[in-house]
Amino acid sequence: MLKDKKIAVYLCGGIAVYKTADLVRQLIKKGAQVKVAMTQSAVQFITPYTFQILTKQPVYTEIFDKEDKESVSHIHLADWADAALVVPATANIIAKMANGMADDFVSTALLATTAPIFIVPAMNTHMLENPATVRNMETLKKDGRMLMEPDTGFLAEGYEGKGRMPEPEKIIEMLQLHLIRLDSSLALTGRKVLISAGGTKERIDPVRYITNDSSGKMGYQLAEVARDAGAEVTLVSASGLPNPFGVSVVAVESAEDMFVEMNKHYQESDIVIMAAAVSDYKPDHQEKQKMKKTSSNQEMTLKMKQTKDILAYLGKHKQHQYLAGFAAETHDVARYAESKLQKKKADMIIANDVSNPQAGFNKDTNEVTIFTTDKDPISVSVRSKKEVAALILDEIAGKLRKQR
Structure with a gap:
């Protein structure tokens, strides 16, 4: 999402x-082009040469750059940027931005910026909660600026409180997510996507269960790709994988x-993908206490019953x-796969051979065939699950464009 984006920091x-x-x-590693501007106070903490080396x-x-004779530097930087990132945003710069003050390079360039501005406040708790700062931040939000919530933790003053700057990874996630939401040209902008992932667990007793080898990786990649395509994504997960940023995980x-x-979540969704490996059977009775063996050679019979067929139910109640x-x-x-496509009343079935060592459960790659009701099957050779997810969602997005 940040590849070739011009980010003024x-x-x-x-x-x-x-x-x-x-x-x-990290911004540069993501493919962004980065230019840095610093207040005189920032220069007291870290040398500009550090960022000159990093960004090349x-x-x-300085607002008056005597060496740049071909342009007005603060206007040039403001016009160059696809997005501006203010970090750490002190109470001082927040007050200046909220009130249109421009008395140094940073505040002047920000006043001239028409690209999206993302602000990462970081300061002492008392400064953050001061009514003036609160009022200034509300003004910036009303002006269309995006403010990230500071973290809570150990502050430089030696006590716990709210006001810590979030870690760089979280800031980049925030930046990417909001750039996605601002881009109306993406294939799934305005769409609500519901995805299931992981292998369900059916309890025998409080310490034992029946499950399968599904890791949830395919469903999670589908969720991330849908998010990056502009969709509002809900992921119903039976997996223990980390939650993807910008995705609502249940x-x-x-x-x-x-x-x-x-x-x-079904009725409000536009696209629904059942990527989870749902157990077909569950124990007929779940014991409330751990089951104990009574002798060394006693056999145990476990009576099973079918679980609800979620895909068939959704197909039966499908509307839009x-x-x-x-x-x-x-x-x-x-x-x-073809039988499932018809019986479940689905629009698409993605089939894979889980006996293939490069595909299926708990792998980083997959090999699938995409079956739909209106065209020949599409064979997708072995590739990363992210690439497979992108192909699946491209196919779905194309179908929806035709319907429109």
Whole structure:
């Protein structure tokens, strides 16, 4: 999302400015072009030469640059940027921005900036909560500026409180997410996407359960790709993977839990993808206490019953939704997938052979065949699950464009 984006980073004079060298480095690793401007207070904490080395660009510190004879430096930087990032945003720069003051390079360039401005406040708790600062931040929000919530933790003053600068990774996630939301040209902008992921667990007793080998990686990649395509994504997950930023994650355990949550979000969704490996059976009875063996050679019989078929239920109650499901098979993949497409009333079935060592459960790669109701199957050779997810969502987005 940040590849080839021009990001102007405005550094202010707070102790947290020491973190910004890593922030700038990570922005560059993401493919962004970065230029840095610093207040005189920021220069007291960290040298401009650090950022000149990192960005391979001159660092702006003076409003009157005698060496730049071809342009007005603060206007040039403001016009150059696709986005501006103010970090750490002190009470001083927040007050200046809220009141239109321009008395140094940073405040003057920001006043001239028409690109999106993202502000990362970082200061002492009492300064942050001062009515003047609160009022200034509200003014900036009304002006259309995006303010990130500061973290709570150990402050430079030696006590716990709110006002810490978030870690660079969180700042970059925030920046990416809001740039996505501002881009109306993305393929899934305005769409609500509902995805299931992971292998459900069916409890035998409080310490034992029946499950499968699904890691949830395919569903999570679908969620991230849909997010990056502009969609509002809800992920119903039976996986323990870390939550993707910008995605609403609903944690579940059993097939019944997943049925309830998928049904809860179904009506408001435009695209629904059942990527989870849902247990087909569950114990007929769940013991409330841990089951004990009574003798060394006694056998145990576990009586099972079917779980709800979530995909079939969603297909039966489909209205405007585009419904896709996965078929994890070990043989006769095409036959089972085509049958599932019809029986479940789905619009798409993505089939894969989970006996393939490069595809299926708990792998980083996948090989699938995409079956739809209106065209020949599409074979997708072995590639990363992210690439597979992108192909699936491109196909769905194309179908929806035709419907429009």
